[in-house]
Amino acid sequence: MKRFSFLWLLIVLMIMPLYAQKTGTVVRQRDIQALQDSLQNDSTNWQLMLRLADIYQDKNRTKRAQELYERALQLHASDTLQRSLAKCYYARGYYRKSIDLCNDLLRNDTVDEDLVLVARCYERMGDVDSTIAYRELIAERDIEDYGNVQSLARIYNQIGMNEMALYYLDLYYNVDSTNLPVNNLRAYILHELRQFDEEIEEYRKLREAGFRDASSLYYAGVANARIGRRREAFDLLDEARERSIIPNGYIYAELSMVCDIVGEYEDGVRHAETAIDLLLPDSALMYSIYDQKAMNEIAKYKYRDAIDSYKRSLEYQKNLTNICQLAYLYGALRDERNEQYYYELFLKELETVRRPERYASLKQRAERRLRYLREEQFFRDGAPQGTPKR
Numbered sequence: 001m002k003r004f005s006f007l008w009l010l011i012v013l014m015i016m017p018l019y020a021q022k023t024g025t026v027v028r029q030r031d032i033q034a035l036q037d038s039l040q041n042d043s044t045n046w047q048l049m050l051r052l053a054d055i056y057q058d059k060n061r062t063k064r065a066q067e068l069y070e071r072a073l074q075l076h077a078s079d080t081l082q083r084s085l086a087k088c089y090y091a092r093g094y095y096r097k098s099i100d101l102c103n104d105l106l107r108n109d110t111v112d113e114d115l116v117l118v119a120r121c122y123e124r125m126g127d128v129d130s131t132i133a134y135r136e137l138i139a140e141r142d143i144e145d146y147g148n149v150q151s152l153a154r155i156y157n158q159i160g161m162n163e164m165a166l167y168y169l170d171l172y173y174n175v176d177s178t179n180l181p182v183n184n185l186r187a188y189i190l191h192e193l194r195q196f197d198e199e200i201e202e203y204r205k206l207r208e209a210g211f212r213d214a215s216s217l218y219y220a221g222v223a224n225a226r227i228g229r230r231r232e233a234f235d236l237l238d239e240a241r242e243r244s245i246i247p248n249g250y251i252y253a254e255l256s257m258v259c260d261i262v263g264e265y266e267d268g269v270r271h272a273e274t275a276i277d278l279l280l281p282d283s284a285l286m287y288s289i290y291d292q293k294a295m296n297e298i299a300k301y302k303y304r305d306a307i308d309s310y311k312r313s314l315e316y317q318k319n320l321t322n323i324c325q326l327a328y329l330y331g332a333l334r335d336e337r338n339e340q341y342y343y344e345l346f347l348k349e350l351e352t353v354r355r356p357e358r359y360a361s362l363k364q365r366a367e368r369r370l371r372y373l374r375e376e377q378f379f380r381d382g383a384p385q386g387t388p389k390r
Contacts, residue, residue: 046072050081057084062092079105086117095121112142123151131155136168143171146182153185162192180211188219196223214244218251225254230261249278287317294325303329320349324362331369340373 053068069085072078082101089098099121102114119134135152138145149172156165169186177183184206190199203220206212221236237255244251252275259268294309307329310322327342343366350356350363 044075046076046078046081049075050078050084053088054084057088057091060091062088066092079108083114086114090117090121090124093124095125110141112138112145115141116145116148119148119151123155128155128159139168139171143168144175146172146176146179150182150185153189157189157192162189165189166193180206180209184211184216187216191219191223194226196227199223200227212239212243214240214248214251217243218248218254222254225258230258234258234261234264247274247278249275252278281316283316287313287319290316291319291322294322298329303332318349320346320353320359321362323349324366327366327369336373336376340370343370343373
């Protein structure tokens with residue numbers, strides 16, 4: 001029986017890769033079942049576990065893959081198994097476990113595949129310094145790995161270190177100046193560094209190669225506008241507008257600024273109005289953000305910050321409750337003049353709402369507090385100047 005199982009296993013392991021290669025299809029369920037049956041007959045065969053786990057991993061059934069990789073690794077110490085399990089951990093979000101396995105492999109031999117996986121793990125974990133360290137190490141070992149160079153340049157761009165982004169992009173550019181995605185990223189970094197002449201030339205070559213997306217056309221147009229080439233800027237920005245799938249306020253804004261140079265005055269007005277509509281913030285969203293910010297600041301007793309936030313919220317949406325809150329906060333700060341002002345403003349605005357009964361309790365508080373403030377002012381200052389004496 002043992003010999004039969006072994007022979008069946010050899011047949012399965014030999015035929016399945018050939019079958020998949022010949023048919024050009026993924027492994028079928030019946031093939032998986034055959035491997036499962038073989039594993040039941042030979043439950044300690046780590047190679048069979050590895051093969052079945054790889055299939056599960058390819059089919060995104062990562063929980064089963066992880067269990068099989070872990071079982072196999074208990075039976076046999078193998079770099080291949082350890083690396084496969086590290087990839088599975090990464091796919092399932094266990095980044096620290098993946099890093100630990102890769103670092104164990106790297107102690108014996110520095111393999112680029114392991115370095116890349118560690119870099120990707122740190123990137124997912126938000127550890128920028130470690131990500132950069134590993135990405136730089138990979139670049140030093142193999143500058144032709146353009147995916148790594150792109151990732152490294154984007155990270156440097158995100159943290160405002162565009163000189164370093166350009167440094168590594170130039171290292172790659174010296175080896176291969178024909179990679180369009182890399183060249184597009186390099187042109188954008190040149191834009192960020194305000195090296196407009198070189199940027200314009202790079203974008204020109206990209207367009208000649210057929211790279212004419214809205215984003216690259218926009219940046220090329222802006223660069224031309226910045227050095228006074230308004231006609232070229234207009235043509236590029238207008239094409240960017242046409243190619244943009246979703247209306248982009250920044251494209252319309254830049255386009256409106258160069259329309260007068262080419263005599264397209266009516267278009268300039270229309271583009272400016274479109275830009276304003278697109279770039280204005282969502283009033284409801286901005287109100288909610290500042291409203292929530294104020295409540296958080298009150299919880300921390302940061303009353304002056306909360307006052308500023310409530311005032312900003314009122315710029316986007318008039319809200320009687322927030323007006324009353326401003327009065328309350330000024331009262332807490334013993335600023336009676338502003339407290340009185342906002343309570344009076346609250347009562348004035350209350351006259352304009354459709355259902356004032358919803359604010360009954362706030363109205364009572366405002367009226368009660370105003371009576372108190374006026375009485376205090378009377379006893380402190382006496383009758384207001386100009387008031388006739390009885």
